[in-house]
Amino acid sequence: MTNRRSNVTAEAERQARKRARVENIKRSWYKFSRNKMSVVGLVIVILIVLVAIFQEAIAPYPQHARQYVDFINANKAPCGQFLLGTDAYGRDILSRIIFSFRNALTMALGVLLVSVPIGVIMGLIAGYYKNRIGSTLIMRIIDIFLSLPSLVLALAVAALLEPNLFNSMMALTFSWWAWYARLIYGKVSSIRNEYYIQSAELIGVGKIRILFQEILPNCFSTILTKMTLDMGVVILMGASLSFVGLGEQPPNPALGTMISDGYKTLPDNWWLTLFPALAIMLIVLAFNLLGDGISDMMSSGEG
């Protein structure tokens, strides 16, 4: 009998928790959707991700994304057959832009998925063990990394590696983690003085548990906001690297390479430059709008 009753209450509790979660999501969505621009950003981001996933099906000429030569249709202005025109090898610009989306997104995700955990762990340790030798050392190293503009550091590292997509990602990661470390350091330094951290310390909770189960969840909103905004910035940096020739190598499509190939033929073949530039703008704009929305959503309390 008692057993059954506890089952019933457990069930009720589960229901209540589920309802609360749905309620939370609804409230977050309400806050997010207050600003119409962030909804627009979300829609564009989703569309870009879908295009990147189904690129083979969407691109009108998937074979044009690789080595392909068709001199009869070279340098054609935008027309019915080639919506955004063709480049010097007769390859469809639209297809190449669509195929470069996946590279751009992979790059941004790859850079952030490696550099954010490194930076966050460094920041957690440095912020929690403040004023100890290890923490001071970490912060000094971070200062050194931040004493260079990140594009310059990335260029210097990428210059010395073989130019390809993976190495340009490594170069960006190398110059990116320190920003997260400093961000989290500041956040942790303020959180560690809260009462719940002190009580956890008093009852003897392990350090690792305090760091990752008490402090880290409180940093999530900061990290998520910064990551969304950074997606756009990393894509931009990646385009800058490939513009110089240190990113994805031809014949694979990359937005920066397409622009750098195209601008030499200005003003005649303007479509070679204009459309990849617009594509970069669209991606970065979408992530900026989304990031602003998320920061609105997270700003006043959790859910």
Add this chain to the structure above:
Amino acid sequence: MPRLWAAACIAGRWSLLISGRMEVKMKTLKFILHRFLWSLFVLFGLSILIFCIARVIPGDAATMALGTRATEEAKEMYREQNHLNESLPVQYVYWLKSAVQGDFGQSTQTRRAVATDIKEFLPATLELILFAAILEIVGGILLGVLCARYAGSWFDNLIRIVSYVGISVPAFVWAIIFMLLFSFLWPILPTIGRISAGYTVPSVTGFMLIDSLLAGNFAAMGDAFKHLIMPGTALALTGIAQSARITRGSMMENVNKDYVGSEIASGMPLRRVYARYVLRPAAAPTIAIIALDIAAMLGNAFLVEVIYSYPGISKYGINAILNKDLNAIVAVVLIIGITFLLVNILVDLISSVLDPRIRA
């Protein structure tokens, strides 16, 4: 007697006042000194970092400098000359010794001393960055103030949309768009270099505008200025958009403060209220973002200078990067690091003047 007493009082008050001022000055001095020493340390660390990157990652430095067809003896001699056979820390000490004396070794692409190259190309980039920074400070703060003053109007909304787009377009794309617009469609601005052929300006400071002014050659000065407009604006646009948004945001926070309301109610002219009680406290975040933007400019200059064939240190750096010219890469990166550190010190000073709490 009372007169003496009064004099003593006045003297005491003055000395107090003066000593108080001295204290403030000492504090500022201490702050500056601290920042400066700290920057020296960071610079030292940065030099180690760059040196390690340049020595560890690539393959054989001698082969890269002399080419793959060089004989083994020539390579050995090169290694001997450049202390490449020693251990890494010893190599670093050798390098640091000569770097402190201003010797960064030979460049493999120009076949000259890297220091000479840098002396030639650095002023051009500094001139460009300075121009862009002034554009950003003036443009960004002006737009931000106007937006805050007329918040919610069509102007505010227009600037908001424009600044969203401005932030999302990289500087090198702006550079290309400007080139398309103002050199091809409506050719009013020159595309290439710092100054048109035909003008000769004696090099004194290396800054083209100052040099032509010193020489009294105003035609050359105008021409040099025309060459700065497009690359400078391309570099500054992102920053203008960003600082306008930040200025507007932090001014809007201050507009609703009680003291602003009471100043307005007491009849102080609106313009003065905005300048003194709204803009000044709002300036600190703007200045912080401007420092970051200048860092971004130093990075973006690498691409913009290439597009406009602007003979600055960034174009030199890109050539070094594409040719794997190690000595030049290390020197360029270090110089940019120094520039950025100096900008940071300057910004710290300005914000400490604006907000005394920072000095504590």
